[in-house]
Amino acid sequence: MSKVKVPAAGMTVRRMDFEFENLPRYWADNDPFLTHMLNALSATFPEGERMFIESVRAFRDRISDPEMKKSVSDFIGQEAMHSKEHSAYNNYAKRHGIDLGFIENFVTQRVAFIQGNLPPIRQLAITCALEHFTAILAEQILTSPDFYEKLDPAARELWLWHAVEENEHKAVAYDVFEQMGGSYVMRVRVMALTTYFFIAHQMWFHARLLKADGKLWDLKMWAKGLNTLWGRPGWFRKLVPAYLDYYRRDFHPWQHDTRALLEKWKRELALDEHAVKKVA
Numbered sequence: 001m002s003k004v005k006v007p008a009a010g011m012t013v014r015r016m017d018f019e020f021e022n023l024p025r026y027w028a029d030n031d032p033f034l035t036h037m038l039n040a041l042s043a044t045f046p047e048g049e050r051m052f053i054e055s056v057r058a059f060r061d062r063i064s065d066p067e068m069k070k071s072v073s074d075f076i077g078q079e080a081m082h083s084k085e086h087s088a089y090n091n092y093a094k095r096h097g098i099d100l101g102f103i104e105n106f107v108t109q110r111v112a113f114i115q116g117n118l119p120p121i122r123q124l125a126i127t128c129a130l131e132h133f134t135a136i137l138a139e140q141i142l143t144s145p146d147f148y149e150k151l152d153p154a155a156r157e158l159w160l161w162h163a164v165e166e167n168e169h170k171a172v173a174y175d176v177f178e179q180m181g182g183s184y185v186m187r188v189r190v191m192a193l194t195t196y197f198f199i200a201h202q203m204w205f206h207a208r209l210l211k212a213d214g215k216l217w218d219l220k221m222w223a224k225g226l227n228t229l230w231g232r233p234g235w236f237r238k239l240v241p242a243y244l245d246y247y248r249r250d251f252h253p254w255q256h257d258t259r260a261l262l263e264k265w266k267r268e269l270a271l272d273e274h275a276v277k278k279v280a
């Protein structure tokens with residue numbers, strides 16, 4: 001397939017103020033396995049998304065194309081809002097006595113190491129890899145009623161809104177990486193390493209949250225959870241082909257054209273009501 005760049009669906013920075021006050025302990029299908037898997041992911045977002053912002057911002061002054069400059073600003077605005085809302089969400093866990101602090105500390109240290117030791121283009125390659133993960137996970141969320149219908153309403157809105165915006169800006173870091181001369185070899189090498197660390201860390205976080213909750217040895221829960229993720233069809237199993245697309249030399253995030261899907265969800269969630277007015 002040739003590298004066809006579908007024009008982006010357009011990005012909007014939105015201010016959200018979700019209320020997580022009444023979120024139950026197991027807000028995902030009343031299931032500790034699923035809830036803690038998503039808790040583990042959410043705990044990485046505030047610091048992780050700040051790293052995404054910094055990695056793209058580092059190249060902002062070298063971008064001359066006004067359209068790309070605007071995309072970068074919108075990307076930064078959206079990710080900053082995700083950090084804010086996921087921090088609020090992570091506080092729900094504290095009220096239930098669930099400790100996400102060890103994950104936040106781990107990610108903070110890891111990000112400090114990356115920022116202190118890797119060249120900016122490699123930091124951007126990590127962002128591109130993780131943005132591919134979030135884009136395909138987001139598409140999966142938006143097309144899986146068997147997932148989102150099981151979530152408590154406040155959590156559902158948070159994850160759906162985040163999924164929409166991850167899809168809106170899925171090509172920004174990638175386009176900057178290419179524009180700045182990032183190579184194919186670096187892109188796929190970094191993806192392979194990032195995949196290893198991302199999965200290993202998420203599994204460790206997940207298991208530790210389940211252990212702290214006294215659920216680590218609930219074999220029935222594990223069987224159900226693993227079947228949901230890796231059985232047939234299996235949420236993660238379905239993602240494998242989309243994940244592998246990243247290794248194609250001519251890959252571009254908009255080869256997965258999700259514009260119609262985004263329009264549907266923007267209407268359904270009335271997202272345009274939350275658009276932030278541009279100051280400049």
Ligand SMILES: [Fe+2]
Nearest residue numbers: 049079082166
């Ligand atoms: Fe995000």
Ligand SMILES: [Fe+2]
Nearest residue numbers: 079131134166
């Ligand atoms: Fe993102």
